[in-house]
Amino acid sequence: MEYSIKVTRLYKHFMQRGKRSGQGLFAPKKTVKAVDGINLFVKPGEIIGIIGESGCGKSTFGKLLIKLEDASKGEIWLDGREIGEFYKNDRLLFRRTVQMVFQNPFDTFDPRFTIRKILTETLDIHRIGETEQEKLELVLKGLNEVGLCPAEEYLDRYPHELSGGQLQRISILRAMLLKPKVLISDEPVSMLDVSVRADVLKMLKRLARENGTTLLFISHDINTVRYISDRVAVMYLGRIVEEGIADEVLHNPQHPYTKALISNCSSIDVFEKREKIQVDGEPPSPIDNGPGCYFAPRCFCAYELCNETYPETVYINETHCAACHRIHRMTDEKDPQGEIHLS
Amino acid sequence: MSLLSIKNANVIYKVKDTEIHAVNDVSFEVEQQDSVGIVGESGSGKSTLAMMILRLLPKDTSVTEGEIEFDDRELLKMTEEEFDKLRWTELAAVFQKSMNALSPVHRIGHQMMNIYKVHCPNVSKLETKKRVLELFRMVNLPERVFHLYQHELSGGMMQRVSIALSLMFNPKLIIMDEATTALDVITESQILEEIMKLQKELKLTRLMITHDMSIVANTCRKVAVMYAGCLLEYGLVTDVIASPRHPYTIGLLKSFPNFKGERAEIYSMDGNLPDLSRLPEGCVFAPRCPYAQKKCFTCPPQTVTYENGRQVMCHFEGGNNGIQY
Numbered sequence: 001m002e003y004s005i006k007v008t009r010l011y012k013h014f015m016q017r018g019k020r021s022g023q024g025l026f027a028p029k030k031t032v033k034a035v036d037g038i039n040l041f042v043k044p045g046e047i048i049g050i051i052g053e054s055g056c057g058k059s060t061f062g063k064l065l066i067k068l069e070d071a072s073k074g075e076i077w078l079d080g081r082e083i084g085e086f087y088k089n090d091r092l093l094f095r096r097t098v099q100m101v102f103q104n105p106f107d108t109f110d111p112r113f114t115i116r117k118i119l120t121e122t123l124d125i126h127r128i129g130e131t132e133q134e135k136l137e138l139v140l141k142g143l144n145e146v147g148l149c150p151a152e153e154y155l156d157r158y159p160h161e162l163s164g165g166q167l168q169r170i171s172i173l174r175a176m177l178l179k180p181k182v183l184i185s186d187e188p189v190s191m192l193d194v195s196v197r198a199d200v201l202k203m204l205k206r207l208a209r210e211n212g213t214t215l216l217f218i219s220h221d222i223n224t225v226r227y228i229s230d231r232v233a234v235m236y237l238g239r240i241v242e243e244g245i246a247d248e249v250l251h252n253p254q255h256p257y258t259k260a261l262i263s264n265c266s267s268i269d270v271f272e273k274r275e276k277i278q279v280d281g282e283p284p285s286p287i288d289n290g291p292g293c294y295f296a297p298r299c300f301c302a303y304e305l306c307n308e309t310y311p312e313t314v315y316i317n318e319t320h321c322a323a324c325h326r327i328h329r330m331t332d333e334k335d336p337q338g339e340i341h342l343s
Numbered sequence: 344m345s346l347l348s349i350k351n352a353n354v355i356y357k358v359k360d361t362e363i364h365a366v367n368d369v370s371f372e373v374e375q376q377d378s379v380g381i382v383g384e385s386g387s388g389k390s391t392l393a394m395m396i397l398r399l400l401p402k403d404t405s406v407t408e409g410e411i412e413f414d415d416r417e418l419l420k421m422t423e424e425e426f427d428k429l430r431w432t433e434l435a436a437v438f439q440k441s442m443n444a445l446s447p448v449h450r451i452g453h454q455m456m457n458i459y460k461v462h463c464p465n466v467s468k469l470e471t472k473k474r475v476l477e478l479f480r481m482v483n484l485p486e487r488v489f490h491l492y493q494h495e496l497s498g499g500m501m502q503r504v505s506i507a508l509s510l511m512f513n514p515k516l517i518i519m520d521e522a523t524t525a526l527d528v529i530t531e532s533q534i535l536e537e538i539m540k541l542q543k544e545l546k547l548t549r550l551m552i553t554h555d556m557s558i559v560a561n562t563c564r565k566v567a568v569m570y571a572g573c574l575l576e577y578g579l580v581t582d583v584i585a586s587p588r589h590p591y592t593i594g595l596l597k598s599f600p601n602f603k604g605e606r607a608e609i610y611s612m613d614g615n616l617p618d619l620s621r622l623p624e625g626c627v628f629a630p631r632c633p634y635a636q637k638k639c640f641t642c643p644p645q646t647v648t649y650e651n652g653r654q655v656m657c658h659f660e661g662g663n664n665g666i667q668y
Contacts, residue, residue, distance in 0.1 A: 163616075193384035195384060195595060198609045199611035201609065220527070220528060224600055264529050264531075264532040265602070266532065266560070267560070268556050268557045268596060269560070271581075276536075
């Protein structure tokens with residue numbers, strides 16, 4: 001089957017500048033392993049949510065997919081083509097295949113451009129629409145679609161005259177004007193106010209469904225991810241630790257990190273008392289992680305093996321997988337010690 | 344007995360020829376050792392209200408009216424010298440960007456000792472240091488932080504330093520302005536737990552300003568919902584969040600995607616925040632309100648008080664006049 005996004009063993013290591021790890025001039029430089037071996041397969045039209053704390057590499061992963069960063073190792077296939085080749089051969093088509101919506105709508109646009117120019121420029125570059133009139137009609141139709149009516153009123157305004165919610169709509173529209181196969185949205189609603197947030201989320205979901213766009217939704221907000229996505233991947237220090245159907249991962253998490261993350265996520269239900277799983281220590285840096293499981297130093301159920309080797313990804317069922325030694329043990333009936341009981 | 348009582352507070356910012364009504368006739372009371380969360384979107388005036396209590400608003404561009412009574416003293420009528428004595432010893436604050444609150448060129452311990460000296464100039468150095476280390480222990484910071492610079496700390500540690508700073512003189516009231524907003528989920532919940540523990544130990548009264556309803560739901564006893572400078576609803580968290588009465592609160596709560604149960608469609612409010620320089624004749628929320636009637640656009644609603652000190656500012660509050668929520 002053709003996958004819309006196919007990522008195999010993807011690595012992105014950043015060299016640390018200046019500071020050397022040991023003493024002396026020739027000691028090896030430190031590398032920051034921002035993305036450390038990701039495998040991900042996404043079907044066309046699917047919405048996948050990526051959750052993780054800040055610094056876990058989720059934004060770097062998004063940037064790799066759209067080639068804002070070059071991968072150190074590994075392959076990315078978008079819409080059946082390897083992106084290195086794809087980008088080299090037909091840059092315009094590549095950009096039309098994959099688009100991105102950024103976190104901060106206030107920084108996304110040139111402050112000297114009007115909304116009309118921002119939107120028609122995209123069409124000009126990609127030679128969509130033959131006459132000016134046709135382009136304008138496309139833009140107006142788009143503005144109405146993202147809920148900015150009357151559209152004519154917005155055309156000659158500048159970005160600073162609009163609110164964050166309106167700008168984010170335009171940012172989404174600019175990406176969707178090209179009818180991309182893949183849309184990457186990096187925390188698109190985290191800068192917006194709560195009452196506007198719901199509307200933008202709804203619109204994003206609707207547009208993706210209508211156009212059959214594959215949406216990669218990066219966020220740290222579990223509730224939002226649950227609302228929008230079909231599947232969810234949880235990242236920790238550059239690796240995907242758990243992946244599966246959204247409700248299955250979030251309601252029946254297998255990896256201790258996912259469990260901790262969900263239990264610490266606050267809800268607006270006043271009467272619900274959730275048992276919080278205490279996670280000690282600071283979020284570690286992705287430098288020198290050692291051979292064991294990256295989460296082991298903070299894990300509440302780590303044992304010796306966790307510090308020795310990184311666990312393999314285990315499939316709990318056909319669609320749900322997680323990387324934890326404990327899951328091995330649980331399936332292994334000879335070892336009764338392996339059973340862990342978690343609330 | 345109430346520790347802080349705010350009566351008809353108004354803040355008007357004057358910019359060139361326009362007057363921006365940032366806080367509009369807000370009145371509520373905070374009892375001793377209570378925790379009140381103020382929620383609202385950006386531009387709803389929640390931070391302005393906090394700055395008004397701390398008297399940190401710019402003098403030449405803002406006009407404040409109303410009464411703020413703190414511990415039987417009128418805060419707005421005090422002279423600057425009198426208020427300076429109160430600041431930080433009885434009223435303390437934790438701000439959102441703790442990164443910007445600390446000096447980048449002094450060690451953390453040195454900075455904190457300096458601040459301690461402002462109010463207690465005659466205490467010996469050794470004792471000051473002892474106090475600072477004691478504060479570190481309270482907020483779970485290792486002692487080595489004393490000798491570190493600001494840039495060597497993580498976001499969570501810096502926020503802890505800020506909290507330690509605010510607790511320095513055992514204040515009665517502590518105002519937290521988006522104190523945990525920039526932090527990660529796990530760090531945030533760690534710090535919130537610590538804050539609640541400290542509040543019990545030190546018998547603090549806490550005012551939390553945030554845009555995140557879930558933080559208030561989990562950590563506060565009372566909640567004040569602000570919108571466009573007006574206090575729309577105020578009351579116990581268990582009352583307001585479980586059975587909201589103002590259409591704005593109802594909409595706000597419905598717009599949160601839920602974690603459990605059916606994956607229902609989320610509710611979205613139409614429109615945007617009103618222009619605060621031109622206040623509407625009627626209710627501030629009327630243009631976005633799904634239940635608005637003619638009356639809502641013409642005359643401003645009164646605040647109605649109910650059991651448990653609950654306040655609601657709406658003409659058709661509580662399902663009156665056949666409105667179904």
